[in-house]
Amino acid sequence: MNELFEILLRQNAWFLGALTLFGVATVLYATVLWRNHADRLHSAASWVFGAAALLSLGFIASRWLEAGRPPFKSLYESLMLFTACMSILYVSVERWYRIAWLGCATSAMGVGVLGYAVSKADAEIINLPAALQSGWFVPHVVVYFFGYSAVFLAFVAAALHLIKPQQVVTLRTSDGQTQQMTFAGFMHKTILLAFVLLTAGLIIGAIWAKTAWGDYWVWDPKENWALISWLVFAIYLHLRLTKAFSERAAAILTVIGFATISFTYLGMHLLPTAEQSEHVYQGN
């Protein structure tokens, strides 16, 4: 614990600022939930969250300059990227959906991910190996992390739906009208976004693998798990065409999808086949 605190203090101002603001935003969103209809407080929470999002972007920019390469190599760097993608996505979502539960969960996730990043902090900036020096590197990683972020938002909505199946969400449309849907409805929209991004990430990865290794698909454990997560959502999209697929079943399948994605991202070193993979993060 002492060691973690020591490492925390060694983080730069962007990191510490983002961590603090995500914490403040969590408290503000929680207060909004506690005091119903606290509209101005909600706006304050949104602003604080937005500032935290900017700081996490600032972290990536400063790290990019310092490293002289895209800072998406180590687990620590990727956790920062996830935080940035997740908060950018949430800021855009909040333009249409003001859901304090979602804000609260997302900012708490920000605190959690940054906290976890401390335990995985790099002592120094790692050199980029030859295979990662490619124009496909940034799109592949960024598209995937936006995909992961969308799956996270869908997961929060799924969990909320399972807890409060009758709760409705208000959507602001561009012509000033409002529409209402359940959490499951919102969840479905984010899954559609996630599916497009996961598909794009998978395809970009395959095309890149072809130019780097000579094979678009090598059944690498990470590739396999990316395929598995993609299949979960492909199954979801097919099941939705059947009448028997209830909102509740959809929410449960989304939770499973999120678990699969989390394992794909963070669990690869646990697999017996991890040593055969080109994708396992160092320092895991």
Place this chain on the structure above:
Amino acid sequence: MKTKRNDDHSGPSAAATAGPGSTAASKVTAESPTGDRHLPWHRLSYTTQMIGLLLILGVASAVQTGLDLAVRSDHALAFRATIGSGVVIAVGLALQWRGRTVYHYLSTVQASVVLLGTVLLGTVMGTMVLQGLSNKEFSEHYGAAAPVLNALFLDDVFHSLAFMTLLFLCAAASAVSVIRRWHTLMRWKNVGLLATHVSILVVLGGGLIGYLSAKKGMVHLQVGESKEEFLAKTPRSGSEKAEPMGFALRLDRFELDKYQQEFNVYTYSKDENGKYKVLASDHAALGARVGAPAPGTDTELRITRILNNATPTAQAGGTHVLTFSGGSKTVVLGQNYTMPNGLQVAVDGYFPDFTFDMASHKATSRSNVPRNPTLAVRTALPGADLKDAHPQYLFAREDMRDMMAGNGHPDETGLTYSLQASADGKLASAWTEGMVGQSNPAIEVEVRRAGHAAQKLVLVAADEEPIDLGSGRMLVYGEKPNMVKNYQSTISVMRNGRALLTRVIKVNDPLVFEGISVYQANYDPKNPNYSGLEIVRDPGLPLVNAGFWILMLGTLHAVALRNRRMPWKRPQLPSSVATAGGVGGVA
């Protein structure tokens, strides 16, 4: 999914089935006395359907085993795949001809769910069991379980006939779904859905072509050398076979590009399991405080010297000084001494770079460099006989003394040993800057601990010898890892002794010539003239690439155009539903 009854077509596909398929089906129904000529599968739960599918795949596995016994050649896999696909197509067509049942089933939504679910399961298994090992490695790793895993083809899931049959069925399901819903899918708003399903066919088709006819292997070249053949690798058996490229490749030049060399001071911690973690990396600068000793331990480290080519000045010799309470004495190897307090000392040996060899139980010196100067002595109290005394080791390094004391071997002689190499008496001064142009980076660190005299230690990067900072933390001076930046070959494509083309290839930048791709695959750190090139000839590649793009654009189109409508939009929300709890709040 625990769904017991699965509705067949609903939603968009329900409209789609109003196409030719369903008219045919209703015709059959009208003619049939039983009223239903579909397989009753779609009435079963997903789990039951999946078990049924797994049984079919079991048959595929049995076929594979039979073929394995019957055919033993490099083409066995391709042969199997062809036969397997043929059998499945034949069975499918036969069933379709008799009652169109499999055909109908494959076009249903639940068939796709069952197929996707089974691919998912198979893929999970392929990450749980080590893939593509040789039979020997596999049985060594799995022991008694190996034959069972082998029999289920889990040792190479993705190349098993069962998995290929599964992929074939996925392709067939995509095809049938598209054919049965053709008129609906041809509408602009559904083109994306059409594209995604067609893309699966295209990608899997390209993959099959590649699987049956792609060649992949290595060309190992030295600078100036040219070769016309590459060593094509046979999957699974791993055997190599020379294969002509249709042209010759000549290696003109090879370059290994490295990142600028960097040496840093690393602090790492080691936990109970021996797993270490780098806590800090400091750039070595003169006068800088370095290291991250555990909080609470008042150790302070400062760099007092930086050596580019550390060269020891004191070799095996040097002056050995024993300090005791009340004075010090310079001693010589092989002599016996009696100290003023009566203690008898025999100086038996000197180990400049002491280590204890566990195998022979003997003290030895790793080198002549005084990294860990140690004096072997025997001591006896006044009146006792020196001959009966056991050998003892006196360490010049304070951290070694602390370590021995920590391991339950405190020094009880009352003597402190130091190696004096020069007038200032500091061990570190045994190092000096050597010849310019050679490299042996080292730093001298001054270690200050409360209650101890300041101590100067030299850390040589090549030694990787750590300083113990206490509380499980170590300090080491070393080179930053992952130094290779990129590597590239200048290669010429030759025909009839003439160079048709000369190009530089590097990782992520291959050469494509006449359908053959040439990749920069590896290098030899010990041989700057070697370059390992990978050769791939895959006729299925254009199809696979096309399939990827169709899938990407199709998915985008399908999501953007088909899902504008609210999902699960409730025409009427119950008025009792509150929009409280942090939801809504839109003015």
